[in-house]
Amino acid sequence: MFGGGGGLDPRKMEQMMKQMGIDVEELDAEEVVIRTADHDLVFTSPDVTKMDARGQETYQIIGSPEQRERADDETDADAASAIPDADVEIVADRTGASEEDARAALETNDGDLAGAVADLE
Structure with a gap:
């Protein structure tokens, strides 16, 4: 998409994203829980990034979840x-x-x- 060498300078990438109307924010999350019908996926101390692209928010969670069964x-x-x-x-x-x-x-x-x-x- 961006072509060229082995990668972009993070500052240039951030500047390009701002020009496209994309704001990126690192969140200081202690825990993230994803609930499914059968179990929970619990991320403890994950790296969470929030991306806002013209009002559409997207969250990226990086970490290894622990699977926990849900009680009725x-x-x-x-x-x-x-x-x-x-x-x-x-x-x-x-x-x-x-x-x-x-x-x-x-x-x-x-x-x-x-x-x-x-x-x-």
Whole structure:
């Protein structure tokens, strides 16, 4: 693509990417988890690079993952804890709905407070 010798000077490469509207940022990640239906791939202390090309973000993860099996109840616990209790209280107070109904409306609306309130009013 770039032709020429054995490689480009990293500064020139960065300058060329900026001219093309591509921003690259190194992230100081402690851990990255990729969840599949059957297991998790856990990268501990990975090298993570975020590339933003005109609003399209791409992440590159470099490291060796550890494969961990997923427990069925772990999935349910993650879903329940995804909605903060404070958000449930806000929706319940605003609409007069029970906390169970407020949580269900928030889950249906992916945590969107306004959407949950609109559904319950």
